[in-house]
Amino acid sequence: LVPDLQKITSCCFYWGKMDRYEAEKLLEGKPEGTFLLRDSAQEEFLFSVSFRKYNRSLHARIEQFNHKFSFDSRDPGVYTASTVTGLLEHYKDPSCVMFFEPMLTYPLNRKFVFSLQQLCRATIVSNTTYDGINDLSLPKSLKSYLKEYHYRQRVRYRPLDDPPLYHDL
Numbered sequence: 001l002v003p004d005l006q007k008i009t010s011c012c013f014y015w016g017k018m019d020r021y022e023a024e025k026l027l028e029g030k031p032e033g034t035f036l037l038r039d040s041a042q043e044e045f046l047f048s049v050s051f052r053k054y055n056r057s058l059h060a061r062i063e064q065f066n067h068k069f070s071f072d073s074r075d076p077g078v079y080t081a082s083t084v085t086g087l088l089e090h091y092k093d094p095s096c097v098m099f100f101e102p103m104l105t106y107p108l109n110r111k112f113v114f115s116l117q118q119l120c121r122a123t124i125v126s127n128t129t130y131d132g133i134n135d136l137s138l139p140k141s142l143k144s145y146l147k148e149y150h151y152r153q154r155v156r157y158r159p160l161d162d163p164p165l166y167h168d169l
Helices: 005-010 020-027 084-090 116-125 131-135 140-146
Strands: 014-017 034-039 047-053 056-065 068-070 154-157 165-168
Touching (some): 020 034, 020 047, 020 056, 068 084
Parallel strands (some): 014 034
Antiparallel strands (some): 034 047
């Protein structure tokens, strides 16, 4: 499960389900460094960051590798963090950002609140494990909802010189 989903959901710049085109529309005309966090449209990734840089909107997928989050898991020199919010915090400082990395200086605040159902899911999955959901005294339909793929990380690991392997946790 996502280690800090409750904290992510409470971030003013997390917009939830949104595609790149919706993000670009929201970011249009905003200053460089303006950003938002959204659910990734690709199932291999949980989140994407959309941001303004070089007078246009760009997008970066947040990758997870060896229980660390980064914008490029193949490059050992790229910054990694144990949480998504920790990763985003690092890129707030323009002096830490290389020319090809996201600059996340100005959060674009969402103008709505998440449903009680979404907030409850964030709280529960932030306080248990994927297998721990089975031990909760909840109806089967709620357990299924909590385990939906989008909120489960596919842990990627790479044996030396082999292509990436995927395992569900």
